[in-house]
Amino acid sequence: MSNQIIQPRTLKGFRDYLPESMIPRERLMEVARSVYRSYGFSPIDTPALEYAEILCGKGSDETDKQMFRFIDHGKRDVGMRFDLTVPLARFVAQHGNTLGMPFKRYHIGPVWRGENTQAGRYREFAQCDFDTIGTRSVASDIETGLVIFDLMKAIGFDRFKIRINNRKVLNGLLQKNDLGDHSVVVLRALDKLAKIGPEKVKAEMMAAANASAAQVEGVxxxxxxxxxxxxxxxxxxxxxxxxxxxEEGVAQLRQLVDATVAVGITDENLVLDVSIARGLDYYTGTIFETFLDDLPGIGSVCSGGRYDNLAQLYTKQEYPGIGASLGLDRLLTAMQQLEMIEPVKTSADVMVVQFSAENLNTYLQIAASLRRQGIKTEVFPDAKKLKQQLKYADRQGFAAVIVAGEDELAQGKLSVKTMADKNQVELPLTETNQELCDFLKEKLG
RNA sequence: GUGGGUAUAGCUCAAUUGGUUAGAGCGCUGGAUUGUGAUUCCAGAGGUUGGGGGUUCAAUUCCCCUUACUCACCCCA
Incomplete structure (x- = not known):
């Protein structure tokens, strides 16, 4: 037996989530889920751990280096997923025949990357993807844009811009300028335009793609x-x-713009931006990036695009598709900076004070009557001083507190205190507490 | 992975050219004659100064290693 205390700590890039950060986090996920479902996307999940060969298949050296990888007890070479797209590709290749096409799925879950940390960049973070597999129709491109728009609106943003481009336009122009073979490095350089300026972009293109000045100017x-x-x-x-x-790319862009105008989305929220490229090399058509007008520096909070052949590593069957990913952690950081998150430590709305232990059953009944009507309610566990219970209620962020001491109970009543305005009213204590529920529902909106 | 910066109480920061029992504010716990929080007053808990090693009579302070955070690059959500 050792008395040695182990220092409590978390791994680099891994975080604990306290209630005040977990509550808005869960809310954001719920909003995303409800938007995805409203378009008919279905939830799926896949294992955190996969055979390394599955994950490495896509095999850019970069992702390989970043992957958490080890040999398990059965001597299997395994890795932790570093995104949700590669597992989706495996999933579709494995289950495509039973799924039926088109297949629309959303997937919210943690992914792991052993890269160096930075503000807002962690080794464990959540991705929040939605994809439509098995169709090349522009209708799905349009729908992806609409989903992003609805997501942003539902989360509570009005001032944002979804930037749209099409890889066909980019690749077509590269081919016109004889840079088709260097598309990856050229587009990667182009993607940095806003960050490093046109001169440095040109320099990088010339260096990385061995391009002439004329070719670069063409791009x-x-x-x-x-x-x-x-x-x-x-x-x-x-x-x-x-x-x-x-030409095909431009035509698709035009169709997409026309469609979004038709459903009432304006230039304010959706803009064509022919300079965005996205670093990822597997996009082949429409691409999306979403920026906040008030916090452009935070980067894209929702990005995605169209790809021709999702699962080519795992099957000969072709699966074209389009999808995007909501940057949960970035959005939460942004919402915090924009003060869109209320400081709440509890998921309940109402706290019932335990005035005296003898009346605990009454308090439990009150709480039960509220919960039956969908009002989230907590009963304080100890018959502590009223002052302390109120302090707790204040700190946790309850909207209202119910006090039912001897005075109230003797009259068949209870007191409701709304914390924000300090007001207190008396209401009758009944079996269903209908008056109380109505009162609270009005207060809670 | 490469290069720079930082590390003192739960949080934000002090501590005189290296000097003796490392302080403050906020927060936390409890109290101010028996039923009211976010604004009072009092008291208390909480640090082997991130961890390890070295130099020195003496290290929070100087040096090395390590871990974490942070910024840039790389890449990306």
Whole structure:
């Protein structure tokens, strides 16, 4: 037996979530779930641990290096998932025949990356993905945009911009400039435009793709295009003329813009931005990035795009699809900075004071009557001083407190105190406490 | 993974050129004659100064290692 105390600590990049951060976190997930479901997306989950060969398949060196990987007790080479897309690809390859296409799924869960930490970047973080598999229809591209729009609105944002582009336009123009073979590095450089400026982007393109100044200028023409969505399309069309792929991309962009206008989304929230590229190399069509007007520096809070062949590593069956991922942790950071999160430590609305231990059953009955009507209620566990119980209630952030001491009980009543305005009213104590419930429901909105 | 910065109570910070029992505010726990919180007053708990090693009569202070945080790069949500 050792008395040695083990120092409590968490691994680098791994965090505990206290109630005040977990409550808004869960709320955000609930909002996302309800939006996804409203479009017919179904939930799935996959294991945290997969065979390493499954995860490595996509095999950029970068993801391999970042993966948590080990040999398990059965000598299997295993790794922890570093995103939800690779497991989805395996999932679709494995179950595609029973799922039926199109398949629309959402998946919220933790992923792990053994990369170096930075503010807002952790080794364990949640992803919140939705994807539509098994169709090439632009209708799904449009729907993806609508889902992002609804997500942002439902979370409570009005001032945000969903930036849209199409890889076909980008790749088409690269091919026109004989840079088609270097698309990955060129687009990666282009993606940094806002961050490092046009000169450095050009320099990086020339260095990384061995491109001539003329080739680079040809690509950078894109970044000159500005204006309303209609104006951007008008400038883009002549630029893409004569190249099938690029023309197809522009046509898709036009269809997408027209559709979103039709459902009432304006340029305020949805903008064509031909310079966004996304670092990921597997996107082949429409791409999305979402920025907050009030916090652009935080980066994209919801990104995604279309890919031609999701599961090519695991099956010969082709599965085209489109999807996007909501940046949960970034959004929470943003909401905190914008003071959109109320400091609450409890998930209950109401606390019943335990005035005296003898009347505990009465308090339990009151709480039960509230819960039956959907009002979340906590009974204080000890018959401590009223002052202490109120202090606790204040700190936890309850909206209201119910006090039923000897005075009230003798008259068949109870007192309700609303914490925010300190007001206290007396209401009758009954079997169902209907008056109390109505009162609280009004107060709680 | 590469390079810079930081590390003192739960939080934000002090501690005179290295000097003796490391302080404050907030927070926390309890109390101020028996039933009212966020604004009073009093008291208390809580630190081997992130951890380990070295230099020194003496280290929170100087040096090395390690861990964590942080910024940039890389990459990305």
């Amino acid at each position: 950078m023409q894109l970044t000159e295009i500005k204006g309303s969505n209609q104006e951007v399309l008008q400038q883009l069309e002549p630029l893409c003329q004569g190249h099938d792929l690029a």
